Amino acid sequence: MKKEMLMGHDTPYLPEEITTDILKRLPVKSLIRFYCVSKQWKNLIRSPSFIANHLHHSTQNRPSLLLCKQRKTGEPLHLRLMDCEMQVQEIPNPPLISSLFGVMIIGSCNGLLCGVINEYDIPWIVLRSSLLLWNPATREIKVLPKTRTSEIPNWDCNGFGFSAIVNDYKIVQTYNAGNQFIRAVEVFSLKTGSWKEIELGPLEGAGFITGRCVSANGYIFWSGSLFESLKHENDSFIVSFDIAMEVFTLIPLPPLPNIRSFELTVYENKVAILTLSKIGGYPNYFYFLIDLWVLEEGVGSSTNSWSWTKKFSSNPCPSTLAFPGIIWRNEIVIGSFGKHRLRNTSVGKYEIEQENLGQYLINIITNKGRMIAIPGCRFGNVYNHVESLLSIGNI
Template sequence: MEQTVINGAAPYLSEEITINILKRLPVKSLIRLQCVCKHWENLFKTPFFIAAHLCQSHQNPSFIFSHDYLLNNLPLRLLDYEMHLRDVQKAPQFDFLASASCVGSSNGLLCFVIRVGSRFPISLLVWNPVTGDGREVPISRNVDMDEDDYVLGFGFSPLDNDYKIMAIYSKYGFVSGVDIYSLSRGSWKEIESRNLENVSCYWRTIYSNNGAIFTYGIKNIEDEEVEMIVSFDMGKEVFTLIMISWPPLWRNLNFSLAVYEDKPAIITTSVVRGSSSNVDLWVMEEDTSSWSWIKKFTSGPHPWVFKPGIIWRNEIVVSGFEIGGKTEKHEQCLCLFNITTNELKTLEIRHCFRDFVNYVESFVLI
């Protein structure tokens, strides 16, 4: 290891080597090390160090999930890359009647939508779990709670180095407008969405590391419903409609949108004769001028009932209970399917799971 000696003084590590060591430490350790000296405190806030630490963190991803529907105190849990389970600390507190659900995760930041009962969202929250830093974001427009619906997305735009929230609003079932919130500007703006005319968007969105957000949509064309993936480019702030036929029998399956190798994917689970389940992974592939779903993974039948979740590293994460086993429907297990080996792991965690999101620790500032 390279050391430097000046005028007979004690040797010290060069700045380059010091940064190479520090960027590999967890954020909690770095927060404590801020007290060592002013130089380190300032270093940890520089864009260069934040980016270097984030790049290192992406090599050891975790995932976060909620284990309760009483979310006024956000009881979140984290499973790290070493398969260690722990509670997420410094969770923000809300009004007793409020609940929160996760919109998405990007580079260590989580975005939550906050509601009271079944009412339209009252606000959004962008939050860094390890630093405790957060920003509450008001809803972008006045809406009719009885007539309007919405789809929200959150992600990072590499093109302009900005984190953004996307809000697709619908009236009477069809898209009526799209607003974008920029964390760097601290404001909302309405964007062009004419190519979403006669389109209905459904479900939560998913975010890809290449700066795209995906959701499922249906477009009414000459009184026929055409299924599609709606893709939103976070940097250019434009929508692309990808017409695609869905996997066979998908309407009869439990499924969730996911991302596999930066491509839209679908995790499906199906019950076979009420006594076992299959788990499949479909990935959207382009062939010449058309798109189709290609089955990349299948496993089963298993004596379980599964609910699809996310893709984490090389694992398909689902929750479920064993048919005839010790677990009950309201106390499910976490199950992980290795996409390469087809190995099934079950984790003895008894809760009702939701809001699965991929996550990495970071010093990213809000």
């Protein structure tokens, strides 16, 4: 009784299990503030099991969009985060990033961003580059050690992903050494904190892995043309990297006639591709179709039995849309640089009205389109992102 009087009210004592279920619904900012409640709370919020629990809940319930404003070389990084309620907030650049000339985001995974720092001799000529990992929610940032080959500026591509099997985050970097063929591949493990060179495998004699990477279910994927030296012919493939086993596999694309372009994405934790294809002649000349293909099985297996399923076909879309595109909750998010604004018409075509820029969203279930304009954000890169408490130093 005395205690209740002291407290001034009679909230029941909650078991830790219920407290945890409440805390996992809080944003990272509040949780960091609540470190100061008590030692027990600090230890709870910092525990690996709570961090994983919070991440899982956020991934399921609070997936965000990371908007990276398109910039000229050398402009400071400008990131914004849009939550499920379409609220946009600026992500402040930490001092380290503000002090750097050029930082580009490679990928986002479980709340961690991987970025490339380019150091320029003169504008456009990259002298050397290094990589960083950054958790914008906790503001933790770490520049990765240089690699044996990091003095060679001609790296081709990077990839960043997580494997639950080995509970590790890895970064892949390929080098072409000024040549069109891949010469070396190095992998950084966050767990060991070091780089190592790995076998090229099917990338032997191949070049030009272009496009950005996506990561899903323990694999990193790249799209683009693989130039095979012996055949002297271009062929489009998807390259997959098994993060746990550290091996590459080439995956053929589904049959895609009349495709103008395609882009890798992730759908329900599986690798998928979005394609833009032409409809035909006038008056449909200004419209495209967007299809979503999902790779159902065979990933990383040696059987090479790839099974692509077409999950979605859009209504005709205006031709003012441009990749990159991603899938966010039930919608395809794709940049629009058109002079028009979107409007659903009775014939099922999405019209775009004058003078509006932003992201164009197509619902995969209802096939309805809508446009969102984010001030100051045009058709820059968009990434799936989730806020997390993950510490870069403690994987």
